[in-house]
Amino acid sequence: xxxxxxxxxxxxxxxxxxxxxxxxxxxxxxxxxxxxxxxxxxxxxxxxxxxxxxxxxxxxxxxxxxxxxxxxx
Numbered sequence: 001x002x003x004x005x006x007x008x009x010x011x012x013x014x015x016x017x018x019x020x021x022x023x024x025x026x027x028x029x030x031x032x033x034x035x036x037x038x039x040x041x042x043x044x045x046x047x048x049x050x051x052x053x054x055x056x057x058x059x060x061x062x063x064x065x066x067x068x069x070x071x072x073x
Contacts, residue, residue: 006050007041009068013057014039028052044070 014024014035021035028049037043045053050070057065 005041006044006068006070007039009057009062009065010035010053011039013053013060013062016060016062017056028056 014021017024017027019027021039022032025032025035030049034043038045044050047070054065054068
């Protein structure tokens with residue numbers, strides 16, 4: 001299976017948690033527009049938040065996250 005790209009990982013993680021962009025933003029301490037930009041691929045998370053997203057993804061059992069990169073295309 002192909003490795004996930006960051007915007008796809010964030011959306012999949014949010015969907016797995018059953019949260020809206022607004023709810024997910026509140027949960028991790030960012031704004032709605034930040035989550036929206038991450039999912040569109042126009043912005044990337046700060047390194048600390050990127051690591052936190054990967055930890056949450058592992059905790060909820062998402063697969064193929066080992067090679068997700070923080071950088072944009």
